[in-house]
Amino acid sequence: MHRILSVGLTGGIASGKSAVSKRLAEHGAIIIDADILAREALEPGTSGLEEVVDTFGSGVLTEAGALDREALGQIVFADEDARAKLNAIVHPRVRDARNALRAQAPEDALVVEDIPLLVETGQADRFDVVVVVSAPVEQRLDRIVRHRNTSPEDAQARIDAQTSEAERTAVADVVLDNSGTLDDLHAQVDELYEKLHGRVSAQQ
Numbered sequence: 001m002h003r004i005l006s007v008g009l010t011g012g013i014a015s016g017k018s019a020v021s022k023r024l025a026e027h028g029a030i031i032i033d034a035d036i037l038a039r040e041a042l043e044p045g046t047s048g049l050e051e052v053v054d055t056f057g058s059g060v061l062t063e064a065g066a067l068d069r070e071a072l073g074q075i076v077f078a079d080e081d082a083r084a085k086l087n088a089i090v091h092p093r094v095r096d097a098r099n100a101l102r103a104q105a106p107e108d109a110l111v112v113e114d115i116p117l118l119v120e121t122g123q124a125d126r127f128d129v130v131v132v133v134s135a136p137v138e139q140r141l142d143r144i145v146r147h148r149n150t151s152p153e154d155a156q157a158r159i160d161a162q163t164s165e166a167e168r169t170a171v172a173d174v175v176l177d178n179s180g181t182l183d184d185l186h187a188q189v190d191e192l193y194e195k196l197h198g199r200v201s202a203q204q
Contacts, residue, residue: 004102004109005200008126010118010168011133013158014143016178016185020133021114023189027197032101034094034115041093042067051089056082077154077161091121110200119163124171129196132172134165135179 011017025031041048044066052060060072076083098113105111115123124130137159144155169175176188
């Protein structure tokens, strides 16, 4: 029987989830990144982008006809109804692409799905293991402002648009603490990988 160990990886914006995902990939885990799939779903020429323009207007396009993510973000982060409309366009396309990638995974693979909105979309039960990357809100705010060239108010709005840290950790099987250095985080990820890899080997 085709069997994989299915891991759901999530964390709030600027929690360090991408660093965890990258480290797991270095160890050999297969990474399915929902953000990448979401971007691909809204590339120029796709039905996804056409539906976004129909829903939100041509103001969400650049002069070149690509999606202006900043313009769209300003609409959806401040408006729950608008965010729900965007999710209804993007999520089914991401799900179809994800299922296709999972179907290609080799026997006894460790497959990690990197999903920012794992908790918000009620997907925790799909996974053998749910991993949450956690960091204090103050650190996350600082990272957003410094690395994404945005205002503190916009950074806070982006955090507020997601579920709370308590709700994320409530569904977690493993919580990785990213309040320290990158080396500290890597050490936690390395230990986690060894445990997960052990479970994969035990299935064979």
